[in-house]
Amino acid sequence: DVQLVESGGGLVQPGGSLRLSCAASGFTFSSFAMNWVRQAPGKGLEWVSSIIGSDDDTHYADSVKGRFTISRDNSKNTLYLQMNSLRAEDTAIYYCAKDRWVVPATLDYWGQGTLVTVSS
Amino acid sequence: DIQMTQSPSSLSASVGDRVTIACQASQDISNFLNWYQQKPGKAPKLLIYDASNLETGVPSRFSGSGSGTDFTFTISSLQPEDIATYYCQQYDNLLTFGGGTKVEIK
Numbered sequence: 359d360v361q362l363v364e365s366g367g368g369l370v371q372p373g374g375s376l377r378l379s380c381a382a383s384g385f386t387f388s389s390f391a392m393n394w395v396r397q398a399p400g401k402g403l404e405w406v407s408s409i410i411g412s413d414d415d416t417h418y419a420d421s422v423k424g425r426f427t428i429s430r431d432n433s434k435n436t437l438y439l440q441m442n443s444l445r446a447e448d449t450a451i452y453y454c455a456k457d458r459w460v461v462p463a464t465l466d467y468w469g470q471g472t473l474v475t476v477s478s
Numbered sequence: 479d480i481q482m483t484q485s486p487s488s489l490s491a492s493v494g495d496r497v498t499i500a501c502q503a504s505q506d507i508s509n510f511l512n513w514y515q516q517k518p519g520k521a522p523k524l525l526i527y528d529a530s531n532l533e534t535g536v537p538s539r540f541s542g543s544g545s546g547t548d549f550t551f552t553i554s555s556l557q558p559e560d561i562a563t564y565y566c567q568q569y570d571n572l573l574t575f576g577g578g579t580k581v582e583i584k
Contacts, residue, residue, distance in 0.1 A: 393573070395575075402563075402565065402575060402576075402577050402578040403514075403567075403578070405567075405573040405575060417572050458527070462569060462573055463573075464512050464524065464527045464528075464569065465514070465522070465524060465567075465573075466527075466533075468521035468522055468523070469521065
């Protein structure tokens with residue numbers, strides 16, 4: 359069975375940094391794109407970033423470009439999101455989501471999410 | 479960037495009712511559209527992919543249609559377990575979600 363387990367969330371001050379991880383199992387990790395999607399409290403879903411299956415091609419929402427970095431370690435079946443210069447508006451549950459394809463398209467499995475709170 | 483506009487933002491219907499949600503793209507996205515269900519406190523779940531294809535294991539009362547800029551999601555007979563927020567998502571150019579439609583029981 360496909361499993362995605364996020365970790366690394368927590369409380370951080372504005373301007374601070376945090377690294378999220380997503381441990382994947384149950385599928386050939388390197389064959390699929392992986393994505394981060396966030397949801398602010400009481401709000402809708404917002405795509406954050408994607409990374410292509412087998413190489414380092416990455417994509418970002420304008421709201422996080424230049425501050426967040428997505429990466430993957432295919433040898434460890436793990437997805438990462440390095441978040442720098444955090445702002446209050448980055449407060450959200452961050453979901454890791456597997457794509458059905460090698461490029462970003464259809465999110466067929468989701469983790470349970472990890473909460474990031476940016477506050478002083 | 480492609481914008482996705484969902485309507486209504488919320489609706490209330492009776493058990494057994496037919497429920498329809500609209501999703502409009504700001505430009506032609508062919509059939510590059512998915513629908514997700516999110517129950518309170520849970521992660522989203524894929525229901526419909528490529529505008530009209532039912533994901534494996536999803537009840538047949540759920541369906542999707544449309545192409546180009548206008549799409550529709552339908553629950554043919556609303557059940558109590560369908561209480562959730564539903565989102566459309568395009569993937570013609572990266573990913574964009576609609577604002578969501580919260581479905582409640584009347």
